[in-house]
Amino acid sequence: MVPDQGDAWQRLRREDFSQVDLNDSPELLDLIRRMMRTDPSHRISVHAICLHPIVSRARMKMDEVYEAARATGANVFAASPLASVPSGFLEEILGRRSEDAMDLGP
Secondary structure, eight states: OOOOSSHHHHHHHTTOOTTOOOTTOHHHHHHHHHHTOSSGGGSOOHHHHHHSHHHHHHHHHHHHHHHHHHHHTOOGGGGSTTSOOOTTHHHHHTTOOOTTOOOOOO
16 A cells, blocks of 8 residues: 555655564565665666566566467466466465575574
């Protein structure tokens, strides 16, 4: 939800993201911060946004859904940013492990 023009909005305009709870995804918070810099000359470029790991993972997943839909003759709308997403999509693009993932580390 986008805040109205009250205190929460003013804090975002001052690059104060303390109210945003993205502790589970510092990578996403970094991207948002870089896109919302007050000084436009310090904002991340569109090219850099497209190359950002989160955006790249989302695009790759959407491409996979598109190719699967084409291969099965299903509606390719499922690959649209407007379509609903399968369970685990957000965790996958944010680089989070699912709760039931097997730990293969030492």
